[in-house]
Amino acid sequence: MIQAASTEMLKLLDDLAVFSAPGPGVTRLLYTPEWSQAQLFLQGKMAGFGLKVGTDKVGNVYGRLAGRNPDDKVILTGSHVDTVVNGGKYDGAYGIAAAITAIHYLQETFGQPLRSLEVVSFCEEEGSRFPLTFWGSGHVTGMYDGSEADTCADSEGITLKSAMAECDYNNFEDTMNQRVDSTRRDDIGAFVELHIEQGILLEKTSTQIGIVEAIAGQRRFTVRVSGTANHAGTTPMNLRADALMGTAEMLLLLERLAGEAGEPLVATTGRLEVIPNTPNVIPGEVQFTLDIRHSEAEKLDRFCSDTLIAFNEIAAKRGLNLDLTPRLSALPAPMNSELCYGLERICQKQGRSYRNMVSGAGHDAQLFAPRFPTAMIFVPSRDGISHSPAEYSSPEELGVGLEVLTELLYELAYK
Amino acid sequence: MIQAASTEMLKLLDDLAVFSAPGPGVTRLLYTPEWSQAQLFLQGKMAGFGLKVGTDKVGNVYGRLAGRNPDDKVILTGSHVDTVVNGGKYDGAYGIAAAITAIHYLQETFGQPLRSLEVVSFCEEEGSRFPLTFWGSGHVTGMYDGSEADTCADSEGITLKSAMAECDYNNFEDTMNQRVDSTRRDDIGAFVELHIEQGILLEKTSTQIGIVEAIAGQRRFTVRVSGTANHAGTTPMNLRADALMGTAEMLLLLERLAGEAGEPLVATTGRLEVIPNTPNVIPGEVQFTLDIRHSEAEKLDRFCSDTLIAFNEIAAKRGLNLDLTPRLSALPAPMNSELCYGLERICQKQGRSYRNMVSGAGHDAQLFAPRFPTAMIFVPSRDGISHSPAEYSSPEELGVGLEVLTELLYELAYK
Known part of the structure; x- marks a missing residue:
């Protein structure tokens, strides 16, 4: 035209x-x-x-x-x-x-x-x-x-x-x-x-x-993983409750599950904070966000609940505590x-x-x-x-x- | 007495x-x-x-x-x-x-x-x-x-x-x-x-x-993983270069290698920063510290070089860039x-x-x-x-x- x-x-x-x-x-x-x-x-x-x-x-x-x-x-x-x-x-x-x-x-x-x-x-x-x-x-x-x-x-x-x-x-x-x-x-x-x-x-x-x-519908959560802050030099690997390592395992699992779910599902951790965030201290706590989206409400909800169950299993296995706060839910x-x-x-x-x-x-x-x-x-x-x-x-x-x-x-x- | x-x-x-x-x-x-x-x-x-x-x-x-x-x-x-x-x-x-x-x-x-x-x-x-x-x-x-x-x-x-x-x-x-x-x-x-x-x-x-x-001898590094920041809702999983997911894979690998190496080796990521660190943005960059210690210099060095090689492989596989800065080396x-x-x-x-x-x-x-x-x-x-x-x-x-x-x-x- x-x-x-x-x-x-x-x-x-x-x-x-x-x-x-x-x-x-x-x-x-x-x-x-x-x-x-x-x-x-x-x-x-x-x-x-x-x-x-x-x-x-x-x-x-x-x-x-x-x-x-x-x-x-x-x-x-x-x-x-x-x-x-x-x-x-x-x-x-x-x-x-x-x-x-x-x-x-x-x-x-x-x-x-x-x-x-x-x-x-x-x-x-x-x-x-x-x-x-x-x-x-x-x-x-x-x-x-x-x-x-x-x-x-x-x-x-x-x-x-x-x-x-x-x-x-x-x-x-x-x-x-x-x-x-x-x-x-x-x-x-x-x-x-x-x-x-x-x-x-x-x-x-x-x-x-x-x-x-x-x-897409969207659900957001804040996840808090709590372990034990400890000296990076004096704490053997098998006596750690490292909140960041637990988080790393959760993130990789999230990525794998999202890949398996296929499009149009997307899952993202955009924000992550380590406490105390010091090079020679094992992280005692990590807080991170989850942003999960899908065009079908039922699939979105199922993905979220599957993910959170798996997160809990990882936390339990590692002796970490997991707190989950829903932040947003849009159909x-x-x-x-x-x-x-x-x-x-x-x-x-x-x-x-x-x-x-x-x-x-x-x-x-x-x-x-x-x-x-x-x-x-x-x-x-x-x-x-x-x-x-x-x-x-x-x-x-x-x-x-x-x-x-x-x-x-x-x-x-x-x- | x-x-x-x-x-x-x-x-x-x-x-x-x-x-x-x-x-x-x-x-x-x-x-x-x-x-x-x-x-x-x-x-x-x-x-x-x-x-x-x-x-x-x-x-x-x-x-x-x-x-x-x-x-x-x-x-x-x-x-x-x-x-x-x-x-x-x-x-x-x-x-x-x-x-x-x-x-x-x-x-x-x-x-x-x-x-x-x-x-x-x-x-x-x-x-x-x-x-x-x-x-x-x-x-x-x-x-x-x-x-x-x-x-x-x-x-x-x-x-x-x-x-x-x-x-x-x-x-x-x-x-x-x-x-x-x-x-x-x-x-x-x-x-x-x-x-x-x-x-x-x-x-x-x-x-x-x-x-x-x-x-123990100690070596410290700062690692910078660079990918592409992008919209968490509109970027399909398979088109992402998520610096945080790459980092998560590196951290889990670090933990596994440290476990395999056995005592007295310890390896820690205590500090980690995500950029831009926003819930709905895929992380474009992550910086984290490595703190690795062992009582034998040769084993310490070998562990560090093995780890860094593996980190590079993860980065290459995911289309991420990896920068490594040595920060400390104590025998x-x-x-x-x-x-x-x-x-x-x-x-x-x-x-x-x-x-x-x-x-x-x-x-x-x-x-x-x-x-x-x-x-x-x-x-x-x-x-x-x-x-x-x-x-x-x-x-x-x-x-x-x-x-x-x-x-x-x-x-x-x-x-």
Whole structure:
């Protein structure tokens, strides 16, 4: 299609990346000045394209192209405007820029749609400032009711509530729909999110489009292994209760079990602390995290329980104590199969290489999937790198995603 | 023997423990006020017992009971006065308190010896303030010449040289012997160090006395394993280069090889750091320490090279990079076999249970062993705990060590 649209989208992405705290990459945390400026910029941009713009009470920004049938449910598309600290310019922002561009293009090319089309720029998804995630989509889908803002605080002790009150962009009211509950919505006919993959599967397999069949469920644990700290020189090997050696055995077992379980299961220990962490002292305690994901709830749960049983056996065999604390449990979110099928047909029609896949990363779409027909489209990420200034997808790859999104929105809103 | 002597020694130990920085246990770091006060206290104590006292240029404290044959070499006994941070009251201090008590007892019981007897309170052994060890015994044996003091600095940037200059106890000159080289000595006929075991072997085997045959050699390395940091959710197991999983395999291999090598080899990873150390990021880098000890140099070296070859194979197999930095290499130090035999006879005569053993921990004696006939005597440590406020040996155990030391000194100086 539409070289002009693609160019417009790339310009929008570049512009959005300017709204950042100082430092490498893009840092745009919830309710900071740069975040406010970005949301205001998007409102201005959408208003300039003739969309009706507005916000809700937590600062999600909407832009609407009203349809001819006002009673039909809304076709919603977009992603999150916030980033991690020193993140890239594509994660989240791409889904917003493409959504605005697609609706602008559809309006100019086909005029008013049958069903209303809306862009959403979610206020928050990453959990980078406050210890919660999906603050934007969680309000739209009813997971949050706002009461969380009283107690939840950032690393400087500022609560969500006071962060909102102090925010430059001090306009948190429902300017859009005057709904009774101004953040939660029940009028959505479909939600479509376009996003960079943040993984290496599409690149490794030279595939242009990933059609997400499900967003993996995730369970997180903290594991504490306790043994006996002792002198590294004077304690014979057979009289040790070395918490680190026990941990090493658990990690290798985790890796083996994950390999046996096969894709899409992934299991990771990303954080590990040794106590006392001194070269000549046998580790008395190790704490580490487990992050386990699968697209099927039953398989996820079985893997977790099998792993924890095996961990306990290792601890018992070595005279170590094992404490386990569940930290997070998110169910898998299957996407709408009709929309997936529609995406396949669009890719075939446009001659795009595509594959069905599971998203191991979490996305706003997972909150919509249980309530509304939801689809998610991926484009390749160079080297799978994300949450980094090195995050990159080529203009061509981004353009292909835009074309697929535009076609799907056309089918949903105009047919 | 000598209930009175034992009581005197225990009182001395209690008194020494008073010289400590605030906090749990005993903290007496080189050239701090509490360190100065302890060295002054010991000089006063020894002078009170009629010993000739003095210091050398780094603050080692001596107390001499001159022998009848002034040309005979000196029988030296003692240990180090410094401690780790929040250490116990026995490590080092016991060897000094027992030495003073033994010589006091011998003088009172048998009068002037044939050969001069000397107590030494080494200024430093632990390496707890400055990044070097054996600052005291290293000067006496010629390992250091003092030039190290210009550049070596503590964690606050204070050099050893300025720490000495600012030290309360500002009296670093050779008041003892007016030797040309005032710290290094060549006039030593034997060095005997009595020390707590800092291990669990004597306690586990209900043995009163450990006769140290050798102090283990030690090699330390820092290992850096580099892989690729990546998203824990979006990176399939078979596309990972997980530095922590590679490390886990290396650690288990280390443990297996150490078990196969058998005693007295010990191998420990006490410190380990994960980068970036975030629950949902696959570890891109791990750094860990290796501490490997054995009483035979050839076996120590072979174990190290076998281990490092195997580590490289693991890294290559997993697509990881391995960097290895040697940090320390100390040769094993065999003790004098005649003195060991003498200690066996004394234990038999006194009806003490004893065993020959290797010291996995380093001690001042290891610097004397290559130059002078050297012996080392251990008494049990409760639960093997050391470098902790919980460090403990019972008055009876300490008294048995004192009796064995006293007898050996008698044989060396009076016969």
